[in-house]
Amino acid sequence: MSTATETKRPERKAPAGERVADWADGRLGIYSLAKANMRKIFPDHWSFMLGEICLYSFVIIILTGVYLTLFFTPSMNEIVYHGSYVPMQGVRMSEAYASTLEISFDVRGGLLIRQIHHWAALIFVAAMMVHMMRVFFTGAFRKPREVNWLFGFLLLFLGMFTGFTGYSLPDDLLSGTGVRFMQGAILAVPVVGTYISMFLFGGEFPGHDFVSRFYSIHILLLPGIMLGLLVGHLILVVYHKHTQYAGPGRTEKNVVGMPLLPVYMAKAGGFFFLVFGIIAVVSAVATLNPIWALGPYRVDQVSTGAQPDWYMGFAEGLIRVMPGWEINAWGHTLALGVLIPLIAFPLVLGAIGVYPFIESWVTGDKREHHILDRPRNAPTRTAFGVAWLTAYFIMLIGGGNDIVATHFNLSINAITWFVRIFFFAGPVIAFIVTKRICLGLQRRDRDKVLHGRESGIIKRLPHGEFVEVHEPLSQGELYRLTAHEQYKPIEIGPTVDKNGVERKVSLVKKTQAKLSQSFYGEGNQIPKPTAEEYKEITSGHGHH
């Protein structure tokens, strides 16, 4: 067949681009790849670009990070500074700190790149958090995307530690304090704590090794793993095809949007430059981590108002508000005051990480879901998410209790007690309130479907009564507001069969049924209007 076409038009010489593509296709099979992906459809919604911010800030971090490695000296060898920053001349410091000063004051553009690197890191973790919340509240984590949810969750978790090892590198007074805190937390680990500390720091704290060791973790180990996860994350996004919000013409069986080439090539590609450009300007006008103002790290010195980067604020809060419990017995010490925060940190974060699996177990639903939920239509999930966020932000207050105290003129003891109480009470209140709000919004949707939209027009009837005119919704809107699924709670059924023989129901089953009731039972969701209800109301026009 192909020979036939060739013989038909032997005089045609393909343009250069096509010939290059032919060459690549013969070796890489790019035509088949392009056939599937070049005009791939992506749905359009502002919330879908949150993940892009994560991706682009990661790329910016890699680019600027490579630049910084060209100038940074990851060494704790002590030298006396004789560089161009006058206030530090004659001060003993590590080469790591001295080279950071050099990047900031002697390398042209070095300060800008350092600032972009750090700003992009803050934005990267923040964007991952917000992106994760978008995925959570819309139920985008449901089958088939649970694995991708885990990839994303791991990226967030690793991102926090990559950030921590990164801001520890300059070996300034603030970062050293953060590393000291980490070492103190490691010591609290039962049995092996002192060993881990000795091995990590090459002896007693601070030793002469941690900067070079953190350096290889920060620039090689963690980013390497993250790059792998990120590529997997993106491949899965393409493979699953993007989720979409309910709307006219959008079903579980299709994806409605615009093609990658050209629209998303331009929009997403352009968005990278927008993110990079904005971060560059922010970095120029808002100086972050001015290590020259703090001085080099000294184990016996500290500055007041010491704060970690924001994403470590949650861990900082846990460690600050925990009562100083300590158990001494049989010649050993269990420092619960440090150990409990150390355990609570991954547990609280992990609670949101495993939620998709809990929900799929409660619903027992094994089907694929590509239409996103509106948060109100999954009240228990939404309430859980808001409760989790509440706990997170209460702990952020705890992590900055000294800053809050000095800025708002409050007692630090009162703030600490507030955080201690509301870390537990806050999520409960948030859960209840959020669920009520969701149910209220569901009711409003139901009213809107059945009675139409409030038009704001008041009509006076012949007998003097005033009524507000309600306008019926468009067909598309009717469909959108009723498109969501409503689960029925799982029933265990009678525990005694018809012959009076007791049927064993396992505890797991009972728990599942209980949870299912609390998710989907009576009062936990508002039944959506049925066709009969709608017809009954709309057929009897006259009453509003």
Added chain:
Amino acid sequence: MSSQDIPEENLPAEQGTAHGAAGHGGTAVAQRVDEDPFHDPGLPAHKPRIQDIDERAAQRSERTVALFFTLSMLSTVAFIACFVAFPVDKLVYIWPFGRVSALNFSLGWTLGGALFFIGAGAVHWARTLMSDEEVADERHPIEASPEVKAKVLADFAAGNEESGFGRRKLIRNTMFGAMALVPLTGVVLLRDLGPLPERKLRVTLWAKGKQLINMNTHEPLRPEDITVGSLVFAMPEGLKDDSHDFQKEIGKAALMIVRIRPDDIKDKRELEWSHEGIVAFSKICTHVGCPISLYEQQTHHVLCPCHQSTFDLSDGARVIFGPAGHPLPQLRIGVNAEGNLEALGDFDEPVGASFWERG
């Protein structure tokens, strides 16, 4: 887990079946539309933008996009010009940012512009000139069809059978054993990352007869140097700022010295270990090891600025607030023949954060 037991009717109806895959024409759909007032009307018709119908508007958009790209080029040129023009140490006053580095500030804005305007141009191009007609693409289930699955399982069984993996148990078990053991080589290799803890965290440089050296003046401290209400930091005699182990040693030996009227000292042992009300406590917080540095003269409370643990120095450095788990260790001090303060031994307990072997 137990989803198999959940009857199908408990799961909500699939979208597109209950609502009917409307919009594809045909009488069947029309019938269902009759039944279901909430049916899917299908994709709405495309609304043309001004650029789609007015060529002049489209040309305006084209010029805007070109303007953005041109601005980016100009910003890049400006970036290079600033890089060359401004010395690295030049400071300028710019309202409202204050005194800023001219180079850093100008490089940031020009780099930002060079990047931002590429993005602005591309997005404006996509939004105004490229097609904004929404189209639908089909989805296919991720799961393989039963035939594919059956073929894969058969292939796997064949491969498994040919390897004899299931049959030849000896091979299988020894292979698992080898695979389980080989990572141990990597674990063993990590041994030389650091020394064993031994008694390292229990001993400091303090010993009987070592004089207390003022951290600021580097002179031996005398009792008369220390007045009520002052806070003095001290290190052991012989420790030098430029010694190789300075950081490690000061991290354990750093002292806080205050004078409290002996009547105000509530703890009996604290008074015994003091010299005329001069008390020496470890400066390293017992929470996670930050140096404590905030002293309240009236109450003799010290506060760790890292996590706000508060200790009462007049009562055996008891913890009165915050996350620390036990009091600050006290160093027993006296006066030597020259009238200088000296240690009467090492701390009798480890300083700093708690650890498992602390006891």
